[in-house]
Ligand code: AMP
């Protein structure tokens with residue numbers, strides 16, 4: 001199976017005509033392998049990812065920023081658990097962006113994310129991100145009122161202005177060595193219903209349930225419009241979106257793992273070569289250590 005082709009189908013780089021409804025949340029690209037076989041494939045993909053992460057870390061030049069966005073129960077936590085599990089924790093950080101703190105609200109909407117960007121050599125994973133500020137904040141307008149913005153700056157143009165800010169921010173990151181990959185985990189409303197029910201039914205999952213989830217669910221259509229507009233306006237070659245069909249968890253894990261693997265491959269990472277004077281120095285130390293016993 002050609003995963004590069006599959007990934008290409010879900011990668012959005014230029015999205016003027018982009019429509020979310022063209023993407024089926026239950027899509028598996030005709031693959032019918034199920035969870036167990038998918039886990040084997042993911043394990044292979046993970047070994048490859050881990051090997052590339054070592055080089056990323058050793059080179060200390062590129063950083064990788066992975067952004068996960070999706071409705072409640074779309075599987076963001078699961079992707080982090082399953083796809084990132086093989087990575088070396090030393091070179092990897094996960095940040096979850098929840099309701100902004102009082103301090104966050106004293107700053108522009110990119111501030112709290114900018115403070116948590118991955119350093120060179122690192123992989124940063126954002127579980128939600130500054131995209132919430134054009135999603136939940138757009139759908140629930142009362143949240144915008146809490147952002148302490150000067151009244152004359154809050155106009156109808158605010159969302160397109162925020163898209164401009166995001167595009168400029170991500171371009172800046174790309175030009176400075178951070179590879180930005182954005183994933184929208186797309187589930188159907190029915191699949192979300194099933195997963196929320198499971199959260200209520202299973203004691204070990206109950207803690208995950210929030211009344212917000214039910215309120216957000218009522219605004220499903222408005223969220224989809226907000227997602228579509230955000231993706232349409234912020235999908236670029238330097239910071240592409242991937243629309244990940246997420247009704248089947250295993251397919252979402254495979255797709256995310258393959259997309260990250262493919263993007264890292266394009267960086268052509270290599271271990272730094274030690275040569276010339278530095279290598280001579282190492283050889284001297286080697287001889288001295290060898291003779292020291
Ligand atoms: P969860 O990810 O389910 O733990 O929930 C986190 C909640 O924080 C979600 O309901 C998000 O919509 C909300 N959230 C995240 N970022 C923001 C933001 N910038 N403004 C308002 N709510 C946010």
Ligand code: MG
Pocket residue numbers: 072073208210213
């Ligand atoms: Mg939640």
